[in-house]
Amino acid sequence: MLFLATLLGLVLLAGLFIATQYNRLVTLKGRYENAFAQIAVQLKRRYDLIPNLVETAQGYLSHEKETLSAVTQARNEALAGLQVARAQPGEAAALATLSQAEGRLGQALAGFSLKVEAYPELKANETMAQLSEELASTENRIAFARQAFNDAVTLYNIQRRSFPTVLLATTLGHPQDASLLEIPGDEHQAPPKVSFH
Numbered sequence: 001m002l003f004l005a006t007l008l009g010l011v012l013l014a015g016l017f018i019a020t021q022y023n024r025l026v027t028l029k030g031r032y033e034n035a036f037a038q039i040a041v042q043l044k045r046r047y048d049l050i051p052n053l054v055e056t057a058q059g060y061l062s063h064e065k066e067t068l069s070a071v072t073q074a075r076n077e078a079l080a081g082l083q084v085a086r087a088q089p090g091e092a093a094a095l096a097t098l099s100q101a102e103g104r105l106g107q108a109l110a111g112f113s114l115k116v117e118a119y120p121e122l123k124a125n126e127t128m129a130q131l132s133e134e135l136a137s138t139e140n141r142i143a144f145a146r147q148a149f150n151d152a153v154t155l156y157n158i159q160r161r162s163f164p165t166v167l168l169a170t171t172l173g174h175p176q177d178a179s180l181l182e183i184p185g186d187e188h189q190a191p192p193k194v195s196f197h
Helices: 004-057 065-087 094-117 126-161
Strands: none
Touching: 004 065, 004 126, 065 094, 094 126
16 A cells, blocks of 8 residues: 555656646747747837838939849848748747848848938938838847847757756657747847938
């Protein structure tokens, strides 16, 4: 009888331990998914601002159609990348697609900014100044949201790799680490200038 009680106690403790590990992984995954949702909100806000910037600049930069279409195309690619990543936050391939699209968008915006700098009347345009201020503010929000996401992913990955969780992670439905969101060139370059005043 004592043997059965001990065995039952050990089974209950093992079950409690497994449940605790599972709940911890689910909680940490939920945190990085929520953090990605915050990135998505800010990226969507930026994507919504870009057509207004292009439209405002169109009259002044009518002979710069290549620059304007590059910004629009890069924005559309980044939006498509966001849709893929939103469905699978933490998935390496989805985040790589978004990361590459964001890198191209950053380059396109930097080129756009250089063109705008050459037109003092466009830089002085009140709508352009307001839009550029909103865009700069949004860029800062994106940077903070991305840092929060990467921090949450790091905590999830540490927990997933920690002993004894690493022994159970795959069985508990967490077979791989989540990926960080890194934008190409961010570590070597300053963010693109978006201030036109």
